[in-house]
Amino acid sequence: MTTPDITLYTYGTQNGVKVSVVLEELGIPYKVKQVELGKREQYEPWYLKINPNGKIPTIVDHSKEDFSVFESTAIAIYLCENYDPEEKLLPKNDPKLRSQVIQWVMFETSGIAPAQGQSNFYCRYLPEKIPFAINNCAKEIKRLYGVMNKSLEGKEYLVGNKFTLADAMSYPMIRGHFFSGVESIDEFPNLKAWVERIDTRPATQKGLNVPVPDKMKEYRENPEKLEEFEKLIQSFFKEKQT
Numbered sequence: 001m002t003t004p005d006i007t008l009y010t011y012g013t014q015n016g017v018k019v020s021v022v023l024e025e026l027g028i029p030y031k032v033k034q035v036e037l038g039k040r041e042q043y044e045p046w047y048l049k050i051n052p053n054g055k056i057p058t059i060v061d062h063s064k065e066d067f068s069v070f071e072s073t074a075i076a077i078y079l080c081e082n083y084d085p086e087e088k089l090l091p092k093n094d095p096k097l098r099s100q101v102i103q104w105v106m107f108e109t110s111g112i113a114p115a116q117g118q119s120n121f122y123c124r125y126l127p128e129k130i131p132f133a134i135n136n137c138a139k140e141i142k143r144l145y146g147v148m149n150k151s152l153e154g155k156e157y158l159v160g161n162k163f164t165l166a167d168a169m170s171y172p173m174i175r176g177h178f179f180s181g182v183e184s185i186d187e188f189p190n191l192k193a194w195v196e197r198i199d200t201r202p203a204t205q206k207g208l209n210v211p212v213p214d215k216m217k218e219y220r221e222n223p224e225k226l227e228e229f230e231k232l233i234q235s236f237f238k239e240k241q242t
């Protein structure tokens with residue numbers, strides 16, 4: 001295995017910390033560059049060269065001719081394929097187990113993340129509150145949480161009773177359920193216990209604090225900070241429309 005020499009371009013959002021959680025869980029050293037989303041740094045030509053979508057996160061692997069990878073899930077799989085010889089997060093030699101991990105990673109990528117992302121828009125970013133849209137988003141998020149809750153019955157983690165990439169990628173979004181308009185997950189006891197279990201993992205917790213102290217914790221504990229953020233993001237979105 002080549003010695004990793006990686007720069008992570010990120011910000012402390014739910015998608016951003018997915019990658020720092022994976023890096024920390026794999027024990028890979030990395031440098032961090034904070035991308036100033038509020039200053040639109042993500043749309044600067046130098047950044048669009050490494051992330052044509054103009055969003056965080058991105059990694060650049062200097063040990064592989066400055067190879068860049070965008071999209072959090074693609075980054076996570078790249079890191080496991082190149083820097084997880086012990087198969088800590090992604091099984092290599094057991095095709096069924098590997099497929100199960102990837103199935104749950106995709107469930108997060110194409111289900112949970114877009115559902116919560118859309119809900120964040122209606123609950124936080126849009127100044128006008130549309131109850132129908134907000135309720136409909138919460139309904140879909142809860143449907144997805146129900147699927148996970150059922151799968152976690154009698155299990156500690158999503159696949160093989162071991163913490164894998166499936167858990168690492170899903171946890172940052174799900175722990176932020178309140179931000180996405182789902183105040184409580186008490187009705188999903190297995191999912192709630194799973195969140196609390198991952199809350200105790202030191203590497204994951206370290207990853208949540210990259211590149212800034214854990215934003216979800218800050219918003220949960222200080223409603224005035226959440227309000228401040230909402231005002232900022234609403235003006236940012238308004239500007240984007242013009």
Ligand SMILES: N[C@@H](CCC(=O)N[C@@H](CS)C(=O)NCC(=O)O)C(=O)O
Pocket residue numbers: 013014015016037042054055056057070071072073
């Ligand atoms: N599917 C992408 C989503 C990335 C994403 O939405 N990033 C947001 C922050 S969570 C962003 O950079 N937003 C800035 C913008 O849209 O201008 C991924 O998983 O990497």
